[in-house]
Amino acid sequence: MPDAKPNRRQLIAAAAVLPMLTIPRIVRAAEPDLSGLSDMTKGMAPTGQAERNQRIARAQSLMKAQGIGAVLVEAGSSLTYFTGVRWGRSERLTCVVIPVEGTPCIVTPFFEEPSVRETLGITADVRVWQEDEDPLALVAGFLRDRKLSAQPIGIEETVRYFAVNGLARALPGARIVSANPVVRGCRGIKTAAEIALMQLATDVTIAAYRWTYPRIEKGMTNGNVGALMNAATRQLGGSPEFALVLIGEAAAYPHGSKKPQVVADGQIVLMDCGCTVQGYQSDVSRTFVFGSATARQRIVWDQVARGQQVAFAAARIGATAGSVDDAVRRYYASIGYGPDYKLPGLSHRTGHGIGMDGHEPVNLVRGETTRLAAGMCFSNEPGLYIPGGFGVRLEDCFHMTDAGPQWFSRPPSSIDAPFG
Incomplete structure (x- = not known):
């Protein structure tokens, strides 16, 4: 027949021994000896503002050729590519609007602005929205300020529907088009x-x-x-x-x-x-x-x-x-x-x-x-x-x-x- 169940005192004694007997073996198995390897990436310069400025200039050149007035890009790799901002997507919109001429605009929640600026790698107009405000109204306002609201607005292909739909509501009559010729035209050709x-x-x-x-x-x-x-x-x-x-x-x-x-x-x-x-x-x-x-x-x-x-x-x-x-x-x-x-x-x-x-x-x-x-x-x-x-x-x-x-x-x- 099976052994009788251990009593409480026996369980406590066994638990006291387990860390000495078991944990070191697990740690050794999970941590291989990596001492022969060293960091190969030290000294590699990060992407600087000059390169990002060239990317913006390239995008604006393509926008002119395509007849696009501005491009909307939300958080993700394309936002990082153009602005340096490393940001995750959530229900709170953080995006950049790149106009066909002039300085881009970053739109982000008010309380996120300090964090967004930590990785911002270009000169930009930063506009913030409060929790009870519509961020797409800020985007529309920027486009009106730059006199671009009547021109086609390019949407980067991964931008979510709520942002596109919100822009259409905030800017009735806006002509919304694909930004692929611009964004792909830049990112597809590596420097x-x-x-x-x-x-x-x-x-x-x-x-x-x-x-x-x-x-x-x-x-x-x-x-x-x-x-x-x-x-x-x-x-x-x-x-x-x-x-x-x-x-x-x-x-x-x-x-x-x-x-x-x-x-x-x-x-x-x-x-x-x-x-x-x-x-x-x-x-x-x-x-x-x-x-x-x-x-x-x-x-x-x-x-x-x-x-x-x-x-x-x-x-x-x-x-x-x-x-x-x-x-x-x-x-x-x-x-x-x-x-x-x-x-x-x-x-x-x-x-x-x-x-x-x-x-x-x-x-x-x-x-x-x-x-x-x-x-x-x-x-x-x-x-x-x-x-x-x-x-x-x-x-x-x-x-x-x-x-x-x-x-x-x-x-x-x-x-x-x-x-x-």
Whole structure:
């Protein structure tokens, strides 16, 4: 029969011993030795007012060309891009109105003004609203003051409905249009300073991978591996954005499975990881085998590696973004995958834009007619997925130059040497 229940005195005695016996082991397991890693981001200058002024000037030039009188951008990466203000979204509107000429206007709650000014990186007219007031009335007032209320007002594509609807109420008869030609026109073409930050973020991610890879052990869960990667990333100076680890069959599904996953001999390990450095992101995927790879695993890995090179070769100045995706699908169809987005094969786009956001317009996807230009940045990740079996994804980002694409991270040469 089971033991009798312990009495209260026995429970207290046991509890007194537990911290000495259990907690140190947990702490040691959760905190790997990171002493060999150092911050790679020290000394990197943050984005300054001069660069932000150039962004505002570029936006105003595009507004003139498009016949737009002003652009409304609310809290998020585009607000940070133009103004430096780092602010989260809530039911209380904080936004910037960029006029076609002159100084932008920040609209924010009265009690938030001191906090907003802490990261404000441009000269701006700051207008505040009280809790019983309508912030869109302030926006409308600014537009009237600048004599812009009769001109088209561009709305950044992520602005929420309540703000657009509120502006329409506060400014009856306003012509509201998309600000994509302006905001995408600015953010889609990275400057040398932006590319340098993205390069640094990528370098941090690759260094974290190289530290993590030899420390992966049999029996680890995907969560254990991701925790190692994130710990290394932080020590190297990056802010982890994601550390997706897919093991075995889970790798056959691009964003994984909730089923338990454990590192084991002969199993595919697919890692998709990225970080942020001063607001700019990296995105790098690697696939390898714990132990010895099978012939089938090697074949599929080599096919994906070739797919990456096909995409890279197709990414030429003036080519449409969709043509890069088309080239990869033609290659995969020629060796028996697909066709199109069917499985086994490549079920997602070949790549996405990247910058301050991990996924930005435009995408390397069928039908995308935007033409590639110097300064555009993309992921290149034409994975192959075999449901019920495994998947392989290799992902490296590149930026366009006048001479063609240039890698942020170089693709690996072999399944046996995933990090060079």
